[in-house]
Amino acid sequence: MSSLAVQKIPSAAGTTGAAQDRPPLRRRIALVPTVTLLIGAIYTLLPVAWVVIASTKSGRELFSTFTFLPGTGFADNIRQLSAYRDGVYWKWMGNSALYAGLGALMSTCVSAFSGYALAAYRFRGRETIFNVLLAGVLMPPIILAIPQYLLLAKADLTDSYLSVLLPQILSPYGVYLARIYATAAVPADVVEAGRMDGAGEWRIFTRVALPMMVPGLVTVFLFQFVAVWNNFLLPYIMLSDDEKFPITLGLYTLLEQGSNQPALYTLVITGAFLAVIPLIALFLVIQRFWSLDLLSGAVKS
Amino acid sequence: MPNTKRRRLVATSVAVALGATALAACGSSNDDSKAEPGPVTLTYWTWTPGMDKVVDLWNKGPGKKDQITVTVKKQASGDSLVTKILTAHKAKKAPDLVQAEYQALPTLVSNDALADIAKDVGDAKSKFADGVWQQTTLGTDAVYAVPQDIGPMMFYYRADLFKKYGLKVPTTWDEFAQVARDLKKKAPDKDLTTFSANDSGLFAGLAQQAGAKWWTTSGDEWKVGIDDAATQKVAKFWGGLVKEGAIDNQPMYTPAWNKALDTGKQIAWVSAVWAPGTLTTAAPDTKGKWAMAPLPQWSAGQNVTGSWGGSSTAVTTDSAHKAAAAKFAAWLNTDGTALEALAKDSGIYPAATNAQTSGAFATPPAYFANQPDFYTKAAEIAKTTAPSAWGPNVNVAYTTFNDAFGAAAKNKSDFVAALNTMQDATVADLKKQGFEVSQ
Numbered sequence: 001m002s003s004l005a006v007q008k009i010p011s012a013a014g015t016t017g018a019a020q021d022r023p024p025l026r027r028r029i030a031l032v033p034t035v036t037l038l039i040g041a042i043y044t045l046l047p048v049a050w051v052v053i054a055s056t057k058s059g060r061e062l063f064s065t066f067t068f069l070p071g072t073g074f075a076d077n078i079r080q081l082s083a084y085r086d087g088v089y090w091k092w093m094g095n096s097a098l099y100a101g102l103g104a105l106m107s108t109c110v111s112a113f114s115g116y117a118l119a120a121y122r123f124r125g126r127e128t129i130f131n132v133l134l135a136g137v138l139m140p141p142i143i144l145a146i147p148q149y150l151l152l153a154k155a156d157l158t159d160s161y162l163s164v165l166l167p168q169i170l171s172p173y174g175v176y177l178a179r180i181y182a183t184a185a186v187p188a189d190v191v192e193a194g195r196m197d198g199a200g201e202w203r204i205f206t207r208v209a210l211p212m213m214v215p216g217l218v219t220v221f222l223f224q225f226v227a228v229w230n231n232f233l234l235p236y237i238m239l240s241d242d243e244k245f246p247i248t249l250g251l252y253t254l255l256e257q258g259s260n261q262p263a264l265y266t267l268v269i270t271g272a273f274l275a276v277i278p279l280i281a282l283f284l285v286i287q288r289f290w291s292l293d294l295l296s297g298a299v300k301s
Numbered sequence: 302m303p304n305t306k307r308r309r310l311v312a313t314s315v316a317v318a319l320g321a322t323a324l325a326a327c328g329s330s331n332d333d334s335k336a337e338p339g340p341v342t343l344t345y346w347t348w349t350p351g352m353d354k355v356v357d358l359w360n361k362g363p364g365k366k367d368q369i370t371v372t373v374k375k376q377a378s379g380d381s382l383v384t385k386i387l388t389a390h391k392a393k394k395a396p397d398l399v400q401a402e403y404q405a406l407p408t409l410v411s412n413d414a415l416a417d418i419a420k421d422v423g424d425a426k427s428k429f430a431d432g433v434w435q436q437t438t439l440g441t442d443a444v445y446a447v448p449q450d451i452g453p454m455m456f457y458y459r460a461d462l463f464k465k466y467g468l469k470v471p472t473t474w475d476e477f478a479q480v481a482r483d484l485k486k487k488a489p490d491k492d493l494t495t496f497s498a499n500d501s502g503l504f505a506g507l508a509q510q511a512g513a514k515w516w517t518t519s520g521d522e523w524k525v526g527i528d529d530a531a532t533q534k535v536a537k538f539w540g541g542l543v544k545e546g547a548i549d550n551q552p553m554y555t556p557a558w559n560k561a562l563d564t565g566k567q568i569a570w571v572s573a574v575w576a577p578g579t580l581t582t583a584a585p586d587t588k589g590k591w592a593m594a595p596l597p598q599w600s601a602g603q604n605v606t607g608s609w610g611g612s613s614t615a616v617t618t619d620s621a622h623k624a625a626a627a628k629f630a631a632w633l634n635t636d637g638t639a640l641e642a643l644a645k646d647s648g649i650y651p652a653a654t655n656a657q658t659s660g661a662f663a664t665p666p667a668y669f670a671n672q673p674d675f676y677t678k679a680a681e682i683a684k685t686t687a688p689s690a691w692g693p694n695v696n697v698a699y700t701t702f703n704d705a706f707g708a709a710a711k712n713k714s715d716f717v718a719a720l721n722t723m724q725d726a727t728v729a730d731l732k733k734q735g736f737e738v739s740q
Contacts, residue, residue, distance in 0.1 A: 060585050063559040146388055153392030237388055240346060240396065242375040249377075256377035258348045258612065265582070 048276070055273040059266045077270040084254075084264075089271055091243060092250035096229055097278065098161070099246050103168040104225035110169055111220050115178020116209055120191055130179065136172030142233050149237045163238040164246070168228050174220040181216030182209065218289040222282070229279060247275045340368040341622045343629065344396040346386070347614075348378035349449075351646030355633065358642055363632055369625045371398070380696050383408055390414040390619060397620035398630060401446060402612045403436040404505075404695040407516070409615065410445050411693040411736075416616045417443035421627030428635045428653045432688040437613055439691075440518070445615055447630045448652035449643075452573035452610030453683040454506050457580070459568040460592040460671075470594050474538060477597045481547040484568070494569045495549035495558070496539045498706035501699035503553075503571065506607030507539075508532040509687050511599055516692025522739040523692060523731055528724040533717055534599070540709065540716025550710040559583040571596065573609040574650045574679050577666035589671050595682050604685045611652065650679070657683060694730050701726040 054062065058073030065071065081089050118130055148167045149158060157163050186209045194204040210217075232248045239245055242253060251271050254264045345356065353373045360370050374396065376382050383405045389395040390412065401409060409415045422444055426434055429448050437446040458470060466487045471477040481493040497503065508515070513531040517524045526532070542548045549567065551557060561567040562584040570576065580591060596606045614630040616623050633639050637659065640651050644661035651657060657680040665675035672678075692698075705719035731738050 059582060063556040063583070064563060064586070149388060150392050153389075153394050158389075158392070158394060236381070237385065240344070240374045240376070240389075253348070253375060253377040256348060256379050257350055258378040258610075 051269060051273045051276070055266075055270040057266065062266055062269075073266070074270075077266050078274075081267050081270050081274075084267060088242070089247075089250065089267075092245050092247045093275070093278075095161075095244060096246040096248075096275070099164050099168070099231075099235070100225045100228040103165050103228045104221050106165070106169045107171045107174055107224045108217050108221045111171060111174035111178040112210065112213060112217055114175045115180075115216075116182045116186070116205055116213065118175070118179040119182035120186065120188075120209065130176075133172045133175050137176055139172075141227075141231075145233045145237050148234070152238065158238055159240050159244070161244060164235050164244075167234060168224070168231075171220070171224055171227075174224055177220050177223075178213065178216060181219075182213055185212045185216060215289060218286055222286060225282065226279060247271070251275070340370070341625045343369065343371045343398060343620070343622060343626050345371050345373050345398040345400075345629075346376045346382070346396045347373060347398075347400040348376050348382070349400065349643075349647045349649060351648075354646045355639060355642045358638060359629060359632060362638075363636075364629070367625070367628070369622075369629060371629055376400075378402075380405070380699075383696075386414060386617070387412050390617065393619050395617040395619040397617060397622060397626045399615050399617060400449070400612050401615050402610070403448075403608075403689065404502075404691040406437065406445055406613065406615070407439060407691050407693045408695065410439060414617055414619075415445045416618045416620065416623045416627075417445065418447075418616050418623065418627035418630070419444040421624045422447060422631040425631045425635050428655065430652075430654055430684060430686065432686045433611075433652050435688055436691070446613035447615075447627075447634045448611070448613045449634050450611050450649040451652045451683060451686070452506075452575055452608050452650070453679065453686050454510065454571065454573045454596050454607045454609050455576070455679070455682055456594045456596050457570045457572050457576050457591055458594065459565060459587065459590055461590045462565055462568045471597045472595075473601050474597045474599055478538070478542060478547065481542060482545075485547055490566070492549040492561075492567050493547070494567055494571060495551050495553065495561075496543050496710055497551070497553035497558075498703060498710045499552040499554065501702040502609045504535070504702060504706065505689075505699075506573070506609040507571070508535050508607070509689050510596060510605050510607035511535050512605075512687065514690040515698070516690050516695075519739065522737040524739050525692070525724060525728050525731065526690075527698060527727055528717075528720050532720060536716040536720045543710055543716075544713045550713065552707075554583075563587060574683070575610060577668040578648065581668050588668050591669065592672055593669065593675060593678065595678075595685075605687050606682055606685050608686050608689060613652075654680075654684075692727075692731070693736065694727060694734065697730040698723055698727040 050067065053068055053070055055077060056074040057065065057071030058076060061071040061073065118126060144167070149163075152158050152163050152166070157166070190208060190212075191204055194208050199207070229246075230248065231246070232252070235246050235249050236252075239249065242250065245253070251268050254268050254271065257264070345352075352375070356371050356373050364370060376385070378400075382399075383401070386395055386399055386401075386409065395414060399409075401415075406415070419442065425447055426444075433448050433451055437448055438444055456470070462468075463470065466484060468480050468483060469476070471480050477493075484491055484493050505515070508531060511531040511534055513526065513529055513535070515525065515527050515529075515532070517526065543550045549561075551561075558567075559582075562570065562580070563586050565587065570580075572579070576593075581588070584591075595604070598605065614633055616626040616630060620626050633643075634651075635653055637656070640653055640656035641659060641661050643649050644651060644656070644659070656662075658677065662676035662680075665672050669675045701723045702719075705722040706716065708714070709716050709719040728738055
């Protein structure tokens with residue numbers, strides 16, 4: 001990411017002054033943007049580094065040794081975390097994976113369908129629907145958690161896996177993104193050409209439009225995955241059985257054990273560290289789909 | 302307990318969300334329920350670690366006989382749990398049994414979330430000190446919960462360093478102030494203790510010891526006495542010590558605080574009976590060097606303490622089996638086997654008087670191995686707990702405390718002004734909630 005930015009920013013900013021006299025030096029690194037980005041990188045990475053290092057410290061070392069001095073308790077911390085209440089931590093990890101994985105997948109499907117429909121078809125009320133969705137983007141999900149709880153309570157679905165999955169399926173932001181992306185990436189001509197060749201609407205969607213939308217949908221999936229993985233309030237309100245907790249809630253119960261119990265800091269820190277690994281792995285794996293833009297040249301403009 | 306800020310953040314966001322939907326459906330249904338014979342299953346929200354093991358004893362013993370099975374659903378403690386219970390209650394889906402801190406009971410009762418279990422708990426009252434039991438009745442004939450654990454306050458100090466600097470363990474607050482000054486003279490880089498504004502429970506307990514009554518009722522009206530004479534005395538005392546620099550003004554439960562305790566930069570801590578657990582993680586290197594004494598008193602010869610922490614077991618109005626739930630709550634907190642298991646598996650300090658001297662408390666906590674009579678002393682101190690008076694918006698008072706006293710401690714400014722802020726915010730909120738407030 002940073003290498004891309006380093007190359008791009010000088011070319012955008014360097015159109016005035018000295019750059020006009022001579023051809024710009026390709027390899028020159030602009031100092032100010034680089035330093036700014038470096039500060040930004042340190043600012044965001046420092047807390048991560050803290051978690052990584054703190055998770056290697058034993059309870060005794062945690063508050064007494066120098067902050068960025070690695071400790072000796074990493075294996076021990078993981079062992080204790082795995083042993084805590086018969087490995088309930090890994091159960092939480094599995095739950096988080098289920099909520100985030102399945103939830104994001106379903107949400108991406110819904111976003112793809114509706115985004116494509118809003119982009120490719122003209123029908124009465126299309127703009128109204130889209131505007132309502134836009135309003136939904138502005139609505140913070142935190143406001144919706146309790147009405148959703150009351151609704152699901154009527155359907156007797158609270159404290160179940162479904163109660164966390166269902167509210168996450170429709171993501172206004174996902175639909176919005178999918179529509180914008182489909183408008184830009186799926187040319188009307190291509191859809192028209194498909195129709196001329198006798199393909200049905202379903203076939204056009206799955207064989208022609210969907211592949212073109214993949215990079216956009218990957219973004220929707222990632223956003224939604226991260227949102228669900230980090231979500232706290234919705235599962236907090238919905239779930240009471242800690243066997244169904246996602247990792248955010250589980251770690252919270254480790255911290256808040258009541259006034260007569262010491263908080264399990266080392267377990268929480270190690271747990272938080274392990275919980276970011278899947279997110280990092282997901283980003284690294286999925287990143288390559290972003291450059292997948294093979295079909296953009298299908299039509300001459 | 303540790304890190305009230307984080308807890309408050311969660312509580313606030315939950316509360317904001319709840320507030321935003323105050324107009325949401327509020328269906329009224331009235332299913333009056335009688336305990337019918339036949340197998341009954343109850344759910345129990347609790348944060349106490351190891352509670353599942355204690356409940357197993359019930360499910361295999363008395364519960365099996367009565368066909369009452371209890372399922373534990375472990376929760377995170379704190380104000381956010383109160384909000385969660387109230388939200389569930391809105392949907393008529395609160396669990397049968399909940400664990401609730403004493404100061405949360407008025408909030409839950411004023412929202413009609415807790416059932417009156419007076420006729421189902423038998424002679425439970427006789428097992429508890431009056432001051433403890435009174436917290437679960439809110440001064441009425443009803444009983445809204447059975448006390449589980451308590452947190453009588455005590456004075457903890459580094460015995461070795463007190464000896465080294467020739468300090469006497471203070472028995473009055475005047476002596477306490479003098480000890481703080483003496484220490485500053487002998488070792489300017491050390492502090493006796495700190496005034497921390499990040500846990501309101503501590504200040505509430507100190508005020509309680511001084512005789513403060515923050516919330517009282519007369520007729521249908523609430524009276525808020527947060528700025529009463531007793532609390533003002535406490536605020537002035539600590540504010541004065543902070544201002545003259547006799548004690549530190551940094552918050553508790555931070556890494557810096559842990560370090561200060563562990564390295565002997567701070568040599569005393571006003572805390573409660575659960576302190577050994579906190580010290581074990583905060584100051585592991587000073588194990589065996591600490592000792593416990595009763596809290597200093599406002600006048601010589603007095604013998605009163607406050608309480609900091611503690612919780613109870615309550616039955617909700619949503620429960621379809623209130624009598625069965627009350628029976629379990631009474632067993633859990635008065636039965637010898639249950640209390641023994643609670644002490645061993647959950648590490649709680651029981652509210653039931655006779656359990657405080659039972660087998661589980663024959664030996665001192667490991668951290669205080671040097672003080673064999675730790676729990677005998679603790680039980681005596683527990684008896685002297687002053688009655689407390691909680692109201693329906695303790696959370697608001699506590700939040701204001703954190704902000705106002707946090708700023709006052711940091712700037713070493715007037716604590717009484719901070720106290721007035723706390724009083725005004727609490728009264729204003731009560732009125733906003735629609736309670737009658739007398740001036």
